Amino acid sequence: MSKQLSCEFACNGDRLRLFRIGADRYEKVSYPQRCGIYSEVETRDTIFHFNLNHEIIRAAGKGKSWPHPQEWLKRTVGNDWIYYSTGGYTGVFETTGEFYLPNLPYPTNKFMGGNPFQNPAVEHLMKNWHPLLAELRVRIDSAPAAILDFVDTLLANGPAALSEKAERLARINGGRVSVLPPDTRHVDYNVIPVSVSSGCLHKCRFCRVKNNVPFSTRTSREITDQIEQLRTLYDRDLANQNSIFLGDHDGLQADPDLLVFAIEKAQDVLRLCNSDSASMRGSNIFLFGSVAALLGAPPSLFTALEQLPGNSYINIGLESADQETLDYLGKPQSKNEVMEAFDLMQEINRNYKSIEMTANFVIGDILCQNHYNSLLSLVRDRIPRTTGKGCIYLSPLENKDVSRWRLFDFYRFKRLSRLPLFLYLIQRL
Numbered sequence: 001m002s003k004q005l006s007c008e009f010a011c012n013g014d015r016l017r018l019f020r021i022g023a024d025r026y027e028k029v030s031y032p033q034r035c036g037i038y039s040e041v042e043t044r045d046t047i048f049h050f051n052l053n054h055e056i057i058r059a060a061g062k063g064k065s066w067p068h069p070q071e072w073l074k075r076t077v078g079n080d081w082i083y084y085s086t087g088g089y090t091g092v093f094e095t096t097g098e099f100y101l102p103n104l105p106y107p108t109n110k111f112m113g114g115n116p117f118q119n120p121a122v123e124h125l126m127k128n129w130h131p132l133l134a135e136l137r138v139r140i141d142s143a144p145a146a147i148l149d150f151v152d153t154l155l156a157n158g159p160a161a162l163s164e165k166a167e168r169l170a171r172i173n174g175g176r177v178s179v180l181p182p183d184t185r186h187v188d189y190n191v192i193p194v195s196v197s198s199g200c201l202h203k204c205r206f207c208r209v210k211n212n213v214p215f216s217t218r219t220s221r222e223i224t225d226q227i228e229q230l231r232t233l234y235d236r237d238l239a240n241q242n243s244i245f246l247g248d249h250d251g252l253q254a255d256p257d258l259l260v261f262a263i264e265k266a267q268d269v270l271r272l273c274n275s276d277s278a279s280m281r282g283s284n285i286f287l288f289g290s291v292a293a294l295l296g297a298p299p300s301l302f303t304a305l306e307q308l309p310g311n312s313y314i315n316i317g318l319e320s321a322d323q324e325t326l327d328y329l330g331k332p333q334s335k336n337e338v339m340e341a342f343d344l345m346q347e348i349n350r351n352y353k354s355i356e357m358t359a360n361f362v363i364g365d366i367l368c369q370n371h372y373n374s375l376l377s378l379v380r381d382r383i384p385r386t387t388g389k390g391c392i393y394l395s396p397l398e399n400k401d402v403s404r405w406r407l408f409d410f411y412r413f414k415r416l417s418r419l420p421l422f423l424y425l426i427q428r429l
């Protein structure tokens, strides 16, 4: 555990608490859980949280104007503000596997939730968190030096500095991470992105996250340089990080030795598994893979992953087990390859304790009934017994709410599936 000197100051309704110790693991709980070490500034109207670099990471209003006492804004390392809502606690956990629904400020395959960014209190806090802290600085002018230093650093880490830092992260990675694997929900999407490759093999017609670059991998030298730069960028807040995302769209297609090299290097340099310096227990590796990459991966890769510290989550874009649908999507893979990949994933899930293979399938009003029938036949008939490992994620094709009928269908599938089944909300970093 990182040794930080906690300290506290309160004056006329303002309270500052430095280096509070939150939970040391991510858990699925129905109350807002704060993980790692963070500092808190509480004023009459607002609560702010800051990471170990004294950069804002969360904010929430107090009182009647704030939509819900258990809802909050989170600022990501990519400098997006995300609003976490309870969704009235109806159906959020069943559909996403999490108790709180991240509402994103950009177009995505949204399936539920309102538009909290139009709420005046939310909008006000997103726009004015920095001036509000500047006002606090004036009010607490007589505070001890350590507290004033802390507030001065928060103010120096204003919107322009945070935006510049997010751009620096994108430059280190060779571009912004446009989509995170759905499994990163297990760590509230808090992953350090390490690019091992760029682009993907297929450039499918339906895909909204693809880029134009042909698939290529980084060299071990480039990966090492990248990880060194990430160490500098994350700096003291590395103690709060325990997970990496091996980007971008088909990390599994990279050379297996290179993948293992990247993981070991990241775990070592970023000290992801060092219990003496970390505030979060355990470590995780997340990556995407294509059907071709999975079918071509040697068993030795999975053996190597199993021997590394932490858990590995590999998310495969199966999309459909119906040929007509695959053709419609412009996904150049056959239904037989999809089924072969699906079976291999189940085998890996059975045989490797620390590896979870998960799959994505698309859903949409426009898709034919055979697509849904073939999906049901995979998740129900091809699985001998109910298991908690090997999540299936359904991803709405359109950037609009899933129709009522499809949501009803989702719940029916969920009931019948022998694998955990959730909706996939596409989120960037």
Ligand code: SF4
Pocket: 199, 200, 201, 202, 203, 204, 205, 207, 208, 209, 210, 249, 290, 317
């Ligand atoms: S679905 Fe996957 S393989 Fe197809 S274009 Fe998108 S990222 Fe590439």
